[in-house]
Amino acid sequence: GENVEQHPSTLSVQEGDSAVIKCTYSDSASNYFPWYKQELGKGPQLIIDIRSNVGEKKDQRIAVTLNKTAKHFSLHITETQPEDSAVYFCAASLRGGGNKLTFGTGTQLKVEL
Amino acid sequence: GAVVSQHPSWVICKSGTSVKIECRSLDFQATTMFWYRQFPKQSLMLMATSNEGSKATYEQGVEKDKFLINHASLTLSTLTVTSAHPEDSSFYICSAEAAERETQYFGPGTRLLVL
Numbered sequence: 001g002e003n004v005e006q007h008p009s010t011l012s013v014q015e016g017d018s019a020v021i022k023c024t025y026s027d028s029a030s031n032y033f034p035w036y037k038q039e040l041g042k043g044p045q046l047i048i049d050i051r052s053n054v055g056e057k058k059d060q061r062i063a064v065t066l067n068k069t070a071k072h073f074s075l076h077i078t079e080t081q082p083e084d085s086a087v088y089f090c091a092a093s094l095r096g097g098g099n100k101l102t103f104g105t106g107t108q109l110k111v112e113l
Numbered sequence: 114g115a116v117v118s119q120h121p122s123w124v125i126c127k128s129g130t131s132v133k134i135e136c137r138s139l140d141f142q143a144t145t146m147f148w149y150r151q152f153p154k155q156s157l158m159l160m161a162t163s164n165e166g167s168k169a170t171y172e173q174g175v176e177k178d179k180f181l182i183n184h185a186s187l188t189l190s191t192l193t194v195t196s197a198h199p200e201d202s203s204f205y206i207c208s209a210e211a212a213e214r215e216t217q218y219f220g221p222g223t224r225l226l227v228l
Contacts, residue, residue: 032215036219043119043219044219045219046218046219089156095215099215099217100147100159101147101217103156105156106155106156
């Protein structure tokens, strides 16, 4: 089955700096890669996703890049703000193949003032 | 759009009792719903996948007789933890997916504490 690795496990940045979180996946058939933000005591919230037919997607301060050959994808947050502090999870799935998400282990992002 | 609710948000129960958790998609019809369990500082672990009107598919290691899932309509799925024990204490989260959206939207979670 699919295996998703995520790094780093914790990330501390200064407000205004950029943050990058990286994930690798094992199943080359996976074709959908969402990123979720989870605040303490809450459910995960979808922040951006990318499908395997594109290499990059951007939504304001958030961007995701995908390298299918290397089987890795990354989340980029620019101009970080204190409210960006949360746990971020990457995930991978095969659309049309049960659509189950396999999650990474999570990254605790802390944006310091 | 794409709002998923869960009820209750938290529950405390005695060991040996059963607890039912509801998951509703409020503004879309969910062809598939998923149930996850999350322990502190860990990732989400998929427990089962349920499609409306059919039996749930459980992940390896998840006891189907202990975690009963019912997906009676396109907007409601329930998870019943039967004969709960302290080791069942966890954060249970559901997600819902509509065919046309191809994206899972998560509920706010239910924190279960079994004494």
